[in-house]
Amino acid sequence: xxxxxxxxxxxxxxxxxxxxxxxxxxxxxxxxxxxxxxxxxxxxxxxxxxxxxxxxxxxxxxxxxxxxxxxxxxxxxxxxxxxxxxxxxxxxxxxxxxxxxxxxxxxxxxxxxxx
Amino acid sequence: xxxxxxxxxxxxxxxxxxxxxxxxxxxxxxxxxxxxxxxxxxxxxxxxxxxxxxxxxxxxxxxxxxxxxxxxxxxxxxxxxxxxxxxxxxxxxxxxxxxxxxxxxxxxxxxxxx
Numbered sequence: 001x002x003x004x005x006x007x008x009x010x011x012x013x014x015x016x017x018x019x020x021x022x023x024x025x026x027x028x029x030x031x032x033x034x035x036x037x038x039x040x041x042x043x044x045x046x047x048x049x050x051x052x053x054x055x056x057x058x059x060x061x062x063x064x065x066x067x068x069x070x071x072x073x074x075x076x077x078x079x080x081x082x083x084x085x086x087x088x089x090x091x092x093x094x095x096x097x098x099x100x101x102x103x104x105x106x107x108x109x110x111x112x113x114x115x
Numbered sequence: 116x117x118x119x120x121x122x123x124x125x126x127x128x129x130x131x132x133x134x135x136x137x138x139x140x141x142x143x144x145x146x147x148x149x150x151x152x153x154x155x156x157x158x159x160x161x162x163x164x165x166x167x168x169x170x171x172x173x174x175x176x177x178x179x180x181x182x183x184x185x186x187x188x189x190x191x192x193x194x195x196x197x198x199x200x201x202x203x204x205x206x207x208x209x210x211x212x213x214x215x216x217x218x219x220x221x222x223x224x225x226x227x228x229x
Contacts, residue, residue: 031215033215033216035217035219042219042220042221042222043205043207043217043219043222044219045216045217045218048214048215048216050215055214055215056213056214056215056216058216090158090159092159094215096215100147100211101147101209101211101214101215101216103147103149103161103164104161104215104217105161106151106158106159106160107158108157108158109158
C-alpha cells in the first residue's frame with residue numbers, strides 16, 4: 001500500500017509570506033501528526049488531527065495551524081513566515097484503532113526554506 | 116513533560132564493530148518506546164518498538180534494544196555493523212497518557228567506515 005505522501009517536497013518562501021503543506025496518510029489511517037525537524041531543535045511535535053479535530057498540540061505559536069479533511073488528508077499552514085521556520089516538516093500517520101498509540105509511519109517531509 | 120536524551124551526538128566506528136546507543140527518558144508513567152532510523156536523504160523508518168512484555172526487543176536489520184525500567188533506559192545495540200548502517204538514529208518515547216505523540220531524543224549520527 002502507498003506510504004504517507006507529502007507535497008511539495010521543497011519550498012522556498014520569503015519572510016512574511018504564508019505557506020500550506022499537504023499530507024495524505026496511509027489508507028485507513030485516521031490520525032495525522034505533524035513534526036518540525038531542525039538541526040538545532042531536533043524533532044518537535046506540532047499537532048495531531050483525528051476525525052477532522054485537533055486532538056493534541058505542541059508548543060508552537062499560533063502562526064502554525066492545521067486541519068484535517070473527511071478523507072483524513074491533512075494540511076498545515078504557517079503564516080507570517082520567519083527565517084527560523086526553515087525546517088523539514090514531517091507528517092506521520094497512525095492507524096489509531098482506539099486502543100492506544102500503535103506507532104507512526106512517516107512521510108519523506110517537505111523542506112521549507114525561508115529567505 | 117517528558118524528555119528524552121541520547122548520550123552521543125556522533126559515533127564513528129569500523130565495519131564489524133559493535134554498536135550501542137544510549138537513550139534515557141524522564142517520565143514517571145507508562146511509556147511506549149521506539150527507535151527510528153533516518154538514512155541519508157530518506158524518511159524516518161521504524162527500527163523497533165517496545166510496548167510491554169519481554170524487555171529485550173528485536174527489530175529489523177539485526178538491531179535490538181533493551182528496556183530497563185529502573186534506569187529509564189532503552190539502549191539500542193547491534194553486534195556487528197555494516198557500512199549501510201550509516202544513518203542518524205532517534206530514540207522516541209510515547210507517554211501513554213499523552214495520546215498519539217512522540218517525544219524524540221536529539222539523535223545520534225552514526226558513521227560506519229568501510
